[in-house]
Each structure stands twice: as C-alpha cells, then as structure tokens.
Amino acid sequence: MSNATSTILLPSTRLPEPAEAGLEYRLPLEQRTDITVEELERLSLPATAELYDGRVVFKMPNPVHAALQLALGGELYLYLQQHPIGKAFSEGRYKLWPERNNQARVPDVSFIVKSRLPEDIWHSPSIAPDLVIEILSPTDNFFEVVDKVDEYLEQGTKIVWLVIPRKEEVLVCTAEGKYSVRDMLAAPELLPGFQVSLKKIFAEAKSTS
C-alpha cells in the first residue's frame, strides 16, 4: 500500500481517484490478478489458498480428503520421528518459481530433506519440496492435474504422489514416468524404510463408523 496520508474526503458527486484519496484501490479478491506471495502471506485467507499468475485459488477439501491428508501426513510424521532426515508440512506454501512473485502452490502434504530446508521457515520458501502429496477431488480436471505434477517435477520435486480416493490408488509421478500403487506405498530413495498400507488408509478414511 502507498504512503496513505488520511485526507478527509469532501462530499462530491465524483468519486475521487484512489491515488487522490491517498488510498490504493482494491478490487474484490476474486477479481484480482495482481496478488503477490508477500500480500498473500499478509491476507487472512484459508491456508489452502494457492496463487496462479497473481490470482488466488482455493483448494476445497472434502472430509475424505481431509482424513487422507491427516493419515498420510501422520504416517510421514511418525516415520520422521524414527528417521530424522527432513521435515514434513501440511498445507505448506511454496514459491515454486523463485523469480515469480505471483505464483504459489500448496501441496496437501510435503516433505523437504534436511539439507534443503530453508533458513527462513516463517515465509513461503522459494523452493520445490522433495516430495509432494496431492489428494485429488471430484472437480479436478485431468490436464490441470498432470500440469501441476509437471510444475513440481520441473522445479525440482523428486516425487509427486497423486492420491485418487475414488480408485483407492496412488499414481506415483517422477521425472521418469508414472505408475499406480494400490497396496504398499514407498519411496526407497527419498524415504528409506517408509511404507504405508494404502488399503488400510483408504478404508479408514472412507469408513463412517
């Protein structure tokens, strides 16, 4: 915001130009395309707000999504207690392109190895996490999802796990390609010794009793 000196506005038929009024004129959030990562951090918005070319986009998790996110994040947290090789984040925000101030992505769960952890962990780091977990929703568009995977991989993420609740399946995506997993989810190189039973996690997330 510009140096806002408070001038008292005289009643006029003409609305003063924002600059004249000493104010910066703001469109409603959903119409704006000029939001920066810094402003996003200051705004009081749901944690899942992502930034696409200066535009805020909210991710809307349903209860199954939320349960899966907690379960997978929890498994990762427990693993890291035993193997302190890095840090896991829920809804961590990333400036995936360090030079682009109008882009931010929020993976449902993410993991960064110790050696790559940013010094300033109070602001959205300008890096790509090593592991990204994205839980898909019924409204997700196919091409947008595969684009998102490539964004992470191109910016340095090693593995993206696309969790497909409807199919009780995870599509493991790396620079080499994609493959589906339905039973044991692992990532031997990045998380040696980590294993999650997908059958158990999906069953628990979908159960109602």
Add this chain to the structure above:
Amino acid sequence: MSSAATISSPVIGARPTDRTGVAYEALPLEQRTDITVEELERLSLPATAELYDGRVVFKMASPLHAEIQSNIIIQLGNYLEQRPIGALWTDAHFKLWPEREDRARVPDVSFVVTERLPQDMLHYPAMAPDLAVEILSPTDNFFAVMDKVDEYLQQGSKIVWLVIPQKEEVLVCTAEGKHSVRDILTAPELLPGLQISLKKVFARVKTETAQ
C-alpha cells in the same frame, strides 16, 4: 418401446407418434434420459455419440485429437496388415453392459481379436473391446476418466490406453495397474511384436510450405 400406433390424446406425458406410426420423443435430445441403444442406432447423430444411462453425450474432438487418432490407427493398421489377428475400429459403439439398453461407449480407437468378433457386424456389439484407446481432451474430469477406464476393464477390456496429448504420454491401464509410456508403446500379450513410436503419434503436421 412397444409403439402401437395409437393417436395420443393431448395428455401430459403422452408420447406422440408420426405418420408412420413410429413413436418419437417429444423432448429435445439433450433433455432426454430414456434413449436406448436401438434408438441411438436409428438416430442420425455424430458417430461419437455415447449413451450414459439413457442420455446422449457427444465426444468433441479437436484437430489435434483427430490427428493423434489417425496416427494411432495408421500404426496399429500397419501392424495388423502384417499380423491379421483382429479388427481395428474407430469411433465404434459398444454395449459395454450387455443387459443395459441405456448405455453405449465409443472408444476413439478399439481393437477386437478375431475369436471375439461379433457375428452381427451391423449392430452395436454387446461386449467390451480387447483394447480401448481414449485420447483425452482439455475438458476431461480426472475421476470421470478413471471411472471410464474401470468400466472398460471391469467389462472385459484387457488394456486401455489413455493418450495425454499435452504431455505426449500414454497411460497404459490394465487390471494390474497403470504406468506411463513416452517412447515405444507395446502390448506384448494382446498384440505381440507391436511397437508404436509415440514420437510418430504425436508428430505435428508441418504447416510451413517449403520455399
């Protein structure tokens, strides 16, 4: 439907008949949810009309989609010329669920092995193709695509190839799982010896004219 040519009195819900006594439906096509496979065969519609629970849904193909479809056909066709082990179809209708009259699916490309070819080649066969190829479009919903794959696999298709033009990638789907392919597409069990170069499949038509 059993259409005896009764002249319907103007009662709400009554179905009018035309002069030949054939019942036709009063509602516009896009509002109807009672279309059967038999009626779909009679209607004059674009070849890619699918039937979802009695509702007609059109697949919309872009030129890029059409080109990739042709390129796959050319590669599969070349293979089948050498090894005539089945039939290759474009935009063919399948009654994927033999007992469901209100459902039909139209893979972009399909392959049926000779032993399974239907005797009646003039009507939509009540079966699943051995191979179904679906070329994805920008409007495709992720879960809807996954559902479609499972429908084919559950009804007996061995392989579904999901072609992702924008990534120049094919997601090979079988009952065992899914994996992506970017270079050479094969199907050892169903089409032994087949090698499709995806580079060729995704090659764009050169629009520049040589000077």
